[in-house]
Amino acid sequence: xxxxxxxQSAPRQLAMVLDLNKCLxxxxxxxxxxxxxxxxxGSDYAYWNSxxxxxxxxxxxxxxxxxxxxxxxxVKRGEIPDxxxxxxxAWNFNHKKTFDSxxxxxxxxxxLRPDSNPKWGANWDExxxxxxxxxxxxxxxxxxxxxxxxxxxxxxxxxxxxxxxxEEDGIVLVDQDRCxxxxxxxxxxxxxxxxxxxxxxxxxxxxFCLPRIEEGVPMACARQCPGRLRFVGYRDDPEGPIWKLxxxxxxxxxxxxxxxxxxxxFYVPPMSPPQLDARGRPTGEPRIPLTYxxxxxxxxxxxxxxxxVAERExxxxxxPSELMDLLIAYDWNQSFALGPxxxxxxxx
Amino acid sequence: MKKTLDLIAAPTGMQPGDYVPRVYSDRDGPQTPxxxxxxxxxxxxxxxxxxxxxxxxxxxxxxxxxxxxxAVALVAPSVPEAQWVTMxxxxxxxxxxxxxxxxxPLIRMxxxxxxxxxxxxxxxxxxxxxxxxxxxxxLAFEVAGWKELDETRRLAIAVWRGSARERAGLKSVSPGWxxxxx
Numbered sequence: 001x002x003x004x005x006x007x008q009s010a011p012r013q014l015a016m017v018l019d020l021n022k023c024l025x026x027x028x029x030x031x032x033x034x035x036x037x038x039x040x041x042g043s044d045y046a047y048w049n050s051x052x053x054x055x056x057x058x059x060x061x062x063x064x065x066x067x068x069x070x071x072x073x074x075v076k077r078g079e080i081p082d083x084x085x086x087x088x089x090a091w092n093f094n095h096k097k098t099f100d101s102x103x104x105x106x107x108x109x110x111x112l113r114p115d116s117n118p119k120w121g122a123n124w125d126e127x128x129x130x131x132x133x134x135x136x137x138x139x140x141x142x143x144x145x146x147x148x149x150x151x152x153x154x155x156x157x158x159x160x161x162x163x164x165x166x167e168e169d170g171i172v173l174v175d176q177d178r179c180x181x182x183x184x185x186x187x188x189x190x191x192x193x194x195x196x197x198x199x200x201x202x203x204x205x206x207x208f209c210l211p212r213i214e215e216g217v218p219m220a221c222a223r224q225c226p227g228r229l230r231f232v233g234y235r236d237d238p239e240g241p242i243w244k245l246x247x248x249x250x251x252x253x254x255x256x257x258x259x260x261x262x263x264x265x266f267y268v269p270p271m272s273p274p275q276l277d278a279r280g281r282p283t284g285e286p287r288i289p290l291t292y293x294x295x296x297x298x299x300x301x302x303x304x305x306x307x308x309v310a311e312r313e314x315x316x317x318x319x320p321s322e323l324m325d326l327l328i329a330y331d332w333n334q335s336f337a338l339g340p341x342x343x344x345x346x347x348x
Numbered sequence: 349m350k351k352t353l354d355l356i357a358a359p360t361g362m363q364p365g366d367y368v369p370r371v372y373s374d375r376d377g378p379q380t381p382x383x384x385x386x387x388x389x390x391x392x393x394x395x396x397x398x399x400x401x402x403x404x405x406x407x408x409x410x411x412x413x414x415x416x417x418x419a420v421a422l423v424a425p426s427v428p429e430a431q432w433v434t435m436x437x438x439x440x441x442x443x444x445x446x447x448x449x450x451x452x453p454l455i456r457m458x459x460x461x462x463x464x465x466x467x468x469x470x471x472x473x474x475x476x477x478x479x480x481x482x483x484x485x486x487l488a489f490e491v492a493g494w495k496e497l498d499e500t501r502r503l504a505i506a507v508w509r510g511s512a513r514e515r516a517g518l519k520s521v522s523p524g525w526x527x528x529x530x
Contacts, residue, residue: 077371
């Protein structure tokens with residue numbers, strides 16, 4: 001990859017694994033992130049963390065259609081999504097009108113609805129999925145955030161060198177004092193996880209909750225997840241969950257590895273129940289087509305699913321499985337390996 | 349001084365980083381082919397009147413993620429050796445003023461090479477008027493004190509066409525410094 005800047009490598013890399021078999025699509029992660037970091041009016045449309053339903057158009061709509069690196073490692077030209085048609089503009093509801101109409105006998109009932117005419121949103125195609133009921137209908141949730149890539153396209157694209165990777169943990173950050181809002185980063189990131197604050201005229205993005213990380217506390221999205229599907233740690237820590245899931249068990253895979261950015265957010269792919277034939281009998285074919293999962297997670301997804309099924313069978317038979325015990329996350333403390341364990345705020 | 353200047357597309361191959369030079373290498377010719385520049389110097393300072401063609405103005409970028417405003421910059425070298433096409437160099441600064449169609453007031457600029465532009469609030473700028481009419485922008489303003497121009501008497505101009513998503517090094521520029529006389 002001769003076209004990748006030398007300055008972007010980091011000695012240590014913080015990473016995250018998300019088990020898609022446990023995601024409920026509840027958006028607690030989305031809200032935890034949004035409330036903590038991203039309430040400014042200029043980025044009201046922007047969700048550093050979002051959860052989309054797949055198969056679907058995603059957020060922003062059609063984000064998977066452009067970008068990444070070419071075979072020589074050069075970043076390809078991307079698009080800057082439109083707020084109205086791709087991200088979706090934030091809206092309010094007509095709560096007052098609805099409330100007032102309910103209190104007036106004989107008045108025409110005002111139903112709760114958006115006070116504008118939104119065309120798209122961060123969770124617009126929730127639970128739609130694909131296939132035909134009852135034979136092969138299917139969907140799953142894909143939580144997405146900045147991948148803090150080893151070879152970030154956003155970093156390469158910035159002519160002002162406003163984007164950098166931290167030496168100590170590989171977190172990719174925007175220096176907003178340097179940023180002039182040119183948006184080449186937004187354009188180049190194929191995951192579309194760099195946003196533009198149109199009030200402050202600067203780029204912004206997920207910071208992997210670095211103030212929390214520096215105190216040994218996991219990211220808000222990971223810590224608040226009711227399903228305990230997120231694992232956090234360093235890539236090179238053989239005692240931590242990341243190394244075990246990515247390198248030892250090889251069940252956690254990067255999203256769109258063909259983009260060539262070496263993302264550091266990994267996904268345990270979703271298993272799915274079998275399709276049904278015309279008489280309602282299981283066919284043995286998974287509802288989520290393997291080819292679709294391969295289009296997201298690469299060629300290794302079949303092997304990862306086989307490992308997951310085999311280990312699940314072992315556990316069902318009462319035999320030990322390090323992998324299943326880790327993924328079940330009986331003790332949430334085991335999901336995070338960040339250093340000082342005593343840094344978490346104690347109620348005692 | 350009153351001149352009509354032919355502009356060129358700023359060479360994308362010289363832009364900093366790997367991305368812009370490569371993915372925008374297909375740009376051929378300036379989006380804004382020419383500009384009319386009028387410069388007067390008096391005891392009050394410098395007065396400028398700039399006019400340039402713009403068929404589809406972009407004045408309001410509020411609340412949008414993918415709009416870029418029309419803009420113009422006038423810059424001057426701090427020393428005669430400072431190059432325009434590279435935005436100066438370390439120790440060879442250029443300085444000037446940036447007008448954006450979507451905001452007021454003007455912005456003071458200073459740079460010592462590609463990717464080093466620093467912006468600050470412009471002082472000593474008065475009588476700023478801008479108007480788009482009939483496919484043309486007209487911008488006039490006065491500067492009471494402009495150190496670089498006072499000393500070198502040279503100017504260069506850059507025009508960004510917002511409708512073509514021009515920003516940063518994607519711009520139409522004068523081919524070199526323009527002597528403004530005494």
